[in-house]
Amino acid sequence: MNILRTSRVALRALGRNKMRSFLTALGIIIGVGAVISMVSIGEGAKRGVEDRFASMGTNLLFVSPGSRSSHGVHSGSGGFNTLKPEDATAIETQCDAVKYTSPSASTRAQVVYGNKNWSTSIQGTGAMYPEVRNWELDQGTYFDEGHVRTAAKVCVLGSEVKKSLFEGEDAIGKIIRVKAIPFRVIGVFKSKGESGGWFNRDDMMTVPYTTVMKRLTGQEYISSIDISAVSSARTKEAQTQIEELMRVRHKIAPGAEDDFQVRNMSEIAEGAAQATQIMTILLGSIASISLLVGGIGIMNIMLVSVTERIREIGIRMAVGARQKDILLQFLTEAIVLSVLGGLIGVFFGIGLSKILHYIKIFSEFKTTVSPSSIIMAFAFSASVGIFFGFYPARKASRLDPIEALRYE
Amino acid sequence: MSTPAIQIDDLTKVYKVGETAVHALRGISYKVESGEFLAIMGPSGSGKSTLMNIIGCLDRPTTGQYLLEGEEVSTFDRDKLARIRNQKIGFVFQTFNLLPRTSALENAELPLLYSSHINSKQRRELALKALESVGLKDRAHHKTNQLSGGEQQRIAIARALLNSPSLILADEPTGNLDTKTSAEIMEIFTRLNEDKKITLVMVTHEPDIACYAKKRIYMRDGKIIREEKGREGCEDQAR
Numbered sequence: 001m002n003i004l005r006t007s008r009v010a011l012r013a014l015g016r017n018k019m020r021s022f023l024t025a026l027g028i029i030i031g032v033g034a035v036i037s038m039v040s041i042g043e044g045a046k047r048g049v050e051d052r053f054a055s056m057g058t059n060l061l062f063v064s065p066g067s068r069s070s071h072g073v074h075s076g077s078g079g080f081n082t083l084k085p086e087d088a089t090a091i092e093t094q095c096d097a098v099k100y101t102s103p104s105a106s107t108r109a110q111v112v113y114g115n116k117n118w119s120t121s122i123q124g125t126g127a128m129y130p131e132v133r134n135w136e137l138d139q140g141t142y143f144d145e146g147h148v149r150t151a152a153k154v155c156v157l158g159s160e161v162k163k164s165l166f167e168g169e170d171a172i173g174k175i176i177r178v179k180a181i182p183f184r185v186i187g188v189f190k191s192k193g194e195s196g197g198w199f200n201r202d203d204m205m206t207v208p209y210t211t212v213m214k215r216l217t218g219q220e221y222i223s224s225i226d227i228s229a230v231s232s233a234r235t236k237e238a239q240t241q242i243e244e245l246m247r248v249r250h251k252i253a254p255g256a257e258d259d260f261q262v263r264n265m266s267e268i269a270e271g272a273a274q275a276t277q278i279m280t281i282l283l284g285s286i287a288s289i290s291l292l293v294g295g296i297g298i299m300n301i302m303l304v305s306v307t308e309r310i311r312e313i314g315i316r317m318a319v320g321a322r323q324k325d326i327l328l329q330f331l332t333e334a335i336v337l338s339v340l341g342g343l344i345g346v347f348f349g350i351g352l353s354k355i356l357h358y359i360k361i362f363s364e365f366k367t368t369v370s371p372s373s374i375i376m377a378f379a380f381s382a383s384v385g386i387f388f389g390f391y392p393a394r395k396a397s398r399l400d401p402i403e404a405l406r407y408e
Numbered sequence: 409m410s411t412p413a414i415q416i417d418d419l420t421k422v423y424k425v426g427e428t429a430v431h432a433l434r435g436i437s438y439k440v441e442s443g444e445f446l447a448i449m450g451p452s453g454s455g456k457s458t459l460m461n462i463i464g465c466l467d468r469p470t471t472g473q474y475l476l477e478g479e480e481v482s483t484f485d486r487d488k489l490a491r492i493r494n495q496k497i498g499f500v501f502q503t504f505n506l507l508p509r510t511s512a513l514e515n516a517e518l519p520l521l522y523s524s525h526i527n528s529k530q531r532r533e534l535a536l537k538a539l540e541s542v543g544l545k546d547r548a549h550h551k552t553n554q555l556s557g558g559e560q561q562r563i564a565i566a567r568a569l570l571n572s573p574s575l576i577l578a579d580e581p582t583g584n585l586d587t588k589t590s591a592e593i594m595e596i597f598t599r600l601n602e603d604k605k606i607t608l609v610m611v612t613h614e615p616d617i618a619c620y621a622k623k624r625i626y627m628r629d630g631k632i633i634r635e636e637k638g639r640e641g642c643e644d645q646a647r
Contacts, residue, residue, distance in 0.1 A: 012514075315518070316518065317493075319522065319567065320493045320523065320571075322491070322522070323487065324487070402461050402467055405505060
């Protein structure tokens with residue numbers, strides 16, 4: 001018997017018991033669908049994180065206080081923080097691979113305008129912050145070095161803060177209050193189109209970092225320095241220059257541990273992508289379990305089917321079916337079940353991830369159906385059919401023709 | 409004279425049932441010429457079914473020789489026996505043994521599924537022709553469970569005929585049928601034997617059915633005890 005003929009016989013046999021065949025295939029349909037949609041969630045999250053980091057710029061570097069100082073036993077620097085605004089100035093003037101720096105000091109506070117209020121993150125930054133982060137203003141202007149020097153009470157609003165406080169009203173020139181201190185709005189950031197999430201860049205406002213230090217928190221140190229390298233290609237070089245400079249400035253002896261940390265955006269992006277990759281693998285493997293369970297369902301039904309059809313097997317053997325023919329027939333039935341189930345499951349999975357995309361239950365990111373996950377799920381389902389179909393098929397082929405013919 | 413259809417020499421078959429050995433056949437030698445119509449009779453446990461299974465290449469003898477059309481088949485493995493069954497032997501059973509929920513046509517063409525050289529169109533034609541020869545062409549697309557016992561048995565005969573076998577083995581072919589239908593089935597067998605010269609071996613325990621055969625052998629305790637030819641012993645059977 002050739003493959004075509006065998007598959008036709010198998011299809012006919014499955015057609016004789018449609019409901020059962022469908023229910024058996026359902027296990028595979030759900031399994032494949034689950035793998036594809038779960039992986040699409042993971043892939044979507046990964047791509048979303050990658051895109052977000054890419055939009056932040058790959059020439060971005062951060063200097064933050066090192067872990068040693070956070071133990072609070074560091075002699076001479078007094079407390080947790082070791083970064084000073086002068087470090088930022090020094091980096092900008094002395095490292096030639098660095099373009100701009102912006103010291104950063106942040107806090108969280110309730111922001112009040114009229115009878116409206118909004119709790120948001122207040123980022124103290126340098127005047128070059130929009131250039132460093134590659135952010136654009138929608139209205140107004142950013143504060144300049146003068147504002148920074150005088151710790152001016154000016155602010156630039158993120159689009160969501162602006163919307164919450166002013167709605168349609170023009171915000172430029174208005175006075176808002178932060179911790180009872182009046183701030184004049186001089187600019188509004190362009191929306192980055194984000195909602196919710198871990199680090200929403202629309203739900204924040206910026207003020208000069210000096211203002212945060214002197215008027216809002218009273219801290220003497222800055223929490224980090226945002227730095228942009230002259231180009232993405234020179235990011236590594238910039239990192240080395242900054243590290244060398246900082247060791248000199250902080251008087252760190254050769255071999256001693258740094259009291260600061262320099263990280264670049266691509267490192268951070270890599271870490272985040274790795275985290276979402278782990279999520280993808282986790283989701284995928286949990287979904288694979290359902291595929292495995294579906295396979296066991298196939299084996300179960302095939303075993304029942306073999307027992308039910310012992311007589312049929314006897315008849316087929318009597319008219320000349322060889323062991324191989326019987327093995328192939330039942331194996332094909334199992335494979336047809338799992339392949340058809342797999343095919344339907346692929347469409348089911350794609351549909352499911354489209355729906356998840358629209359209702360955004362699991363993630364704010366788009367779901368992405370990757371061809372590799374389709375191929376993988378489909379190949380896996382087919383091999384599940386072969387694997388779990390083989391035992392029942394072999395059992396069928398080993399029946400004794402005489403006993404099979406007499407079986408009641 | 410041509411090669412005998414069946415030639416068996418000193419055939420024995422021993423089954424192991426738990427610890428005890430059951431001697432189903434105790435040295436049987438017999439010869440069936442091509443074109444003969446033989447009935448095997450005997451009480452249950454006499455070994456007639458075992459003999460049929462061996463003749464039908466469903467089973468192998470413990471010792472002895474079995475030549476089917478001159479070919480020594482007693483040493484063949486399972487797959488070779490399957491090939492022989494497919495090419496040379498047609499089976500008709502007491503319980504018809506048709507595939508349930510399957511059309512008459514599909515049932516009839518079953519043997520051809522396992523012989524590789526025929527395409528599906530030829531297969532259909534041959535199956536229809538076989539069904540026609542047993543008078544069931546108009547029932548070709550009926551499912552087997554919608555048909556009467558006599559019709560089912562005729563489908564089984566059509567199936568047995570499909571590979572144009574040289575030998576048809578019938579195991580109690582009328583055991584589940586009424587007298588009238590039994591007669592119809594036996595008419596078909598007689599016709600096949602006389603017109604197409606197909607060798608027929610039939611197991612039965614009904615004397616009137618056995619009398620359709622031209623030769624009868626009687627078995628008891630794994631041995632052939634008597635042979636009758638022609639109308640011998642059938643004088644009181646209506647025909």
